Amino acid sequence: MTKVLMKGNEAVGAAAIKAGCRYFFGYPITPQNEVPEYMSRELPKVGGVFLQAESEVAAINMVYGAAGAGARVMTSSSSPGIALKQEGISYIAGAELPCVIVNMMRGGPGLGSIQPGQADYFQATRGGGNGDYRHIVYAPASIQEMVDLLMESFDVADLYRIPVMVLGDGMIGQMMEAVEFKEPKHRELPEKDWITDGTKESREPRIINSLFLEPELLNEHNIELERKHKLIEELETRYEAYGLEDADVVCVAYGTTSRITKNAIDDLEKEGLKVGLIRPITLWPFPFEAFDKINPDCKGLLTIEMSMGQMIDDVKIASNGRWPVSFNGMAGGLVPTPASIIESVKEIIGGAK
Structure with missing residues (x-):
């Protein structure tokens, strides 16, 4: 298989498209700007949609909508931008929607610097948003591993109906390495019988929400989320x-x-x-x-x-x-x-x- 010399951020975009991602919503921030640049150029060529939102907050809520409609969707950002997305990530996790989020970390806190860092570990692994939720967090050590994990992330997100975060840093995003785009290991995925794909007479209306006004229903929902988290711990831990x-x-x-x-x-x-x-x-x-x-x-x-x-x-x-x-x-x-x-x-x- 032919290897291609690529910058990390551009490899992210190429891997996402190969994995079936057709929607990208984001907002520019260094050091990940080449991801949306690549997607803006390449997604329309495969019938996909790129949209630069007016803010990170808007972008993550667009991800919510596309995921709820059953699309393979991704967003990317860097540390302060991911911080702005945290409320939306919590909503997506609460609504049990699949999506992929790429964070090319920079130094912090605050605006910090555009140099590489790993200071978002707490934010990523503990969940920066509110409530009892988790999301899978991959930490690739090379551009090749970034490509492999990113391509698999879309299947993993669909399988568990959960956000998947791929946590890189400025070095992975900006350096160049030879990579090959291998066929990902496809998983057997359930039918998306929960998506909001238009009103149909043959079934009950579908509602995607993370709001549970009845305490008993909220308690049951959170227990089910935790069961899913335990299953992920059992089956998806890697090192x-x-x-x-x-x-x-x-x-x-x-x-x-x-x-x-x-x-x-x-x-x-x-x-x-x-x-x-x-x-x-x-x-x-x-x-x-x-x-x-x-x-x-x-x-x-x-x-x-x-x-x-x-x-x-x-x-x-x-x-x-x-x-x-x-x-x-x-x-x-x-x-x-x-x-x-x-x-x-x-x-x-x-x-x-």
């Missing part, structure tokens, strides 16, 4: 792990930060140090079970992030007091270096000089 059984230190990193961490681990192995890695591919559901495979005599865990420390909370939960948890982080556009990771690992082992 990459190696070297856990005999590691003296285990690093935990996701996204492009994990690639930097792998370089550091390779250098440490040349020195005879045993260092493992857990790379969450789904940030939610978080791969807690991966930590049960760690060497019980491990000296400690090292969380590496492009933030001031957010995933570290889940790592501490996963550790459950079995190992001390340390942190190596940079934020606001600065990136952890292999040298800094090596130093942190040696401090845990007790061999820092």
Whole structure:
């Protein structure tokens, strides 16, 4: 299969169209602007619709409408823009509608900077909107993985009737790599017998809503959502792990930060140090079970992030007091270096000089 050299953001658009996305609603913000630019040019060629909304708030509510009509629909933005979409994301989750949301993270808080970051972990995994809801969160570490996960995301969203977020960063969005657009693994999907596709005499009217005025109905609805969340935790958790059984230190990193961490681990192995890695591919559901495979005599865990420390909370939960948890982080556009990771690992082992 032929590989194509593409910028990450443009690869996002190409993968979405190949996966059957025909509607895109968004609003420009750096560093993801090439996504709507690509979609504005390419979607009409396949009979799709691109619309630049007047705001991020308008865009996510357009996604709500298209998803409710049964369309494959996507939006993309970056950190402050995703913050503005949070109310709409909560409504979409409450109404059990499928859609795909791409967040190319930048440094924050506030307007922050246009440089890459990973400071939206809490926002993505805890749900920045109101209520008891979750959405699946993928964290690709390369443009190829971004393409693969994005193409699968539309099927996953349809299967569970849930928003799926693909969480990248400025580096994945802006760098270029060779990618191939493989045929995605298609899932057996149920008929969309809930969509609002026009009044028909042969059936009862369909209403899509997240409002439940009767407390008993709301309670039942939230219980059903939680059952779905548990099923997703059971079936959709993903991670990459190696070297856990005999590691003296285990690093935990996701996204492009994990690639930097792998370089550091390779250098440490040349020195005879045993260092493992857990790379969450789904940030939610978080791969807690991966930590049960760690060497019980491990000296400690090292969380590496492009933030001031957010995933570290889940790592501490996963550790459950079995190992001390340390942190190596940079934020606001600065990136952890292999040298800094090596130093942190040696401090845990007790061999820092």
